[in-house]
Amino acid sequence: MTIQLRLQELIDALDVSVLEFARKLGExxxxxxxxxxxGRLKPSYDTxxxxxxxxxxxxxxxxxxGEGLMFKILSSPSAAITTEERLRNVEYLLFQLNERMTVLQATNDQLLAELTALVRKGN
Known part of the structure; x- marks a missing residue:
């Protein structure tokens, strides 16, 4: 997943508009x-x-x-993540698992096809 998609997911998870998000960044x-x-710009270090x-x-x-959870689990009560943020973390983990399952299934199908072809050549 690209940083652009992660940024869009973050904005959606925070339930803010792009304009609100930009203004919170000082824009x-x-x-x-x-x-x-x-995709017309890459986010700078400052951004x-x-x-x-x-x-x-x-x-x-x-x-x-794209590694780990979207939101940190912080120890400070004042910085604790909300239930909605926890749900977003779970949703993201499920999304990652689904993506990995798709890749594994495609790899499995390819290996099965190659094995079948090798068995046919051997007969």
Whole structure:
């Protein structure tokens, strides 16, 4: 999954508009974020840093590389993630598992086809 898709998922999970999201990052308009979402721009280091500062519950590993959960599970009660954020984490994990199952099924099908072809050549 690309960073653009992860950013869109984050905006959806936070239940904010692109404009609200951009304004929380210090942007007056949402053009920069729209350009990132549509692949016309790559997010800069400064933009990533602003996202992580504005939304401290966001897991940097997830945002940058798609690894782990979307939201951190923080120990501080004031920074605890909401039930909705926990549900988003579970949804994302299920999405990742489904993606992996699809890849494994395709690999299995390919191996089965190759094995069948080898058996036919041997007969």
């Amino acid at each position: 007056r308009r949402g053009e920069k974020v729209y350009h990132i979402l549509h 990533i840093e602003k996202i992580l500062m504005a939304y401290p519950q966001v897991n940097a590993d997830w945002l940058l590389r």
